[in-house]
Amino acid sequence: MDLLSQLNEQQRAAVTSADGPLLILAGAGSGKTRVIAHRxxxxxxxxxxxxxxxxxxxxxNKAxxxxxxxxxxxxxxxxLGSVPLxxxxxxxxxxVLRRDIEALNAGYSRSFxxxxxxxxxxxxxxxxxxxxLDDKQLAPRSVQAAISAAKNRGEDAESYTARAQFIDERRASIARVFQLYEERLxxxxxxxxxxxxxxxxxLLRDVPEVRERYNDRFRYLLVDEYQDTNQLQFALIRLLxxxxxxxxxxGDPDQSIYRWRGADIKNILKFEEHFPSAKVIRLEENYRSTQNILDVASGVIKHNVERKEKALWTQNPPGExxxxxxxxxxxxxxxxxAGKIQEHVSVEPDLRAAVLYRTN
Structure with missing residues (x-):
């Protein structure tokens, strides 16, 4: 089976570097999904x-x-006899929980x-x-979002309540909801x-036999979109x-857009600190864009403070x-x-256009 002939040099290196920690810095359009599948x-x-x-x-689920x-x-x-998960x-x-949640001894059954x-x-x-409490003053959806954000930061109802007492009345009210919400769950x-x-x-942290079973089961771990992982996901990875x-x-620090939902860019920026023997490979050849687009994008993103340097390039024409x-x-x-969209659609009737803007 010829797995490598259709890959460029950096992609081949990423696919064949099998053992030990590996960070693949994959620029936009550099074929990262192909690399993961081939790896x-x-x-x-x-x-x-x-x-x-x-x-x-x-x-x-789509990815x-x-x-x-x-x-x-x-x-x-x-x-093959089995399939990768x-x-x-x-x-x-x-x-994991359907099999082992009862080992937590926390009152949950596997039929949760x-x-x-x-x-x-x-x-x-x-x-x-x-x-x-007035659901006009405290909209259920925004309260639930606050509870979710706290959970993603690793806060339980007790720690959230302890902090809320020293902040404001709204947060104190959310803390009361948080406690009752958890009790009812x-x-x-x-x-x-x-x-x-x-x-x-x-479960993996507190029950050694469960942690050992999954460490024995999963000998090779691959994580996509690593720049979007939060602290809980990082903890899961370390335990596994x-x-x-x-x-x-x-991943790619330049494509980190989910900080608002708890993503911690330090997970990718400090990968070599977390895994000191790590190897780093950069996928810099872009297959999607023209060089002019890459140059402008690189010129903007280079002003970001928290990033890892890379130089995207393409064999595509320079473009407009x-x-x-x-x-x-x-x-x-x-x-x-609107005029620009009409102009493009008049040339390509089936064209799909997207308008990006910063806030709602």
Missing amino acids: IAYLITERGIWPRNILAVTFT AEEMRNRVNKILAGLE ISTFHSLCVR TIYDQDDTVRLTRNCLRDLG HKNNALDFDDLLIKAVR TEWQQNICVV RIRYYQALDAESEARFV
């Missing part, structure tokens, strides 16, 4: 790693499905219910009502999405790599020069944007 296939076909000993985690499809296509026709963080945690966002907002609304044998990570981390450090993370338009007001800006 999984390389471990199986060239290194003889049993597929069930490989774990790849990412953030969305996980795309990765599975690519790996299956590469390995089509081979008799390619999963989202939350799906991985569900798998998972509350989605609608369920958690409904529960929050009921808690507000039963505490006699527990009473209903239910977990919200944040709990899936929290309980899985607690306690025995061995065959961990490959793929980037134009900058400064409107006098919002209305003239809207007319300009």
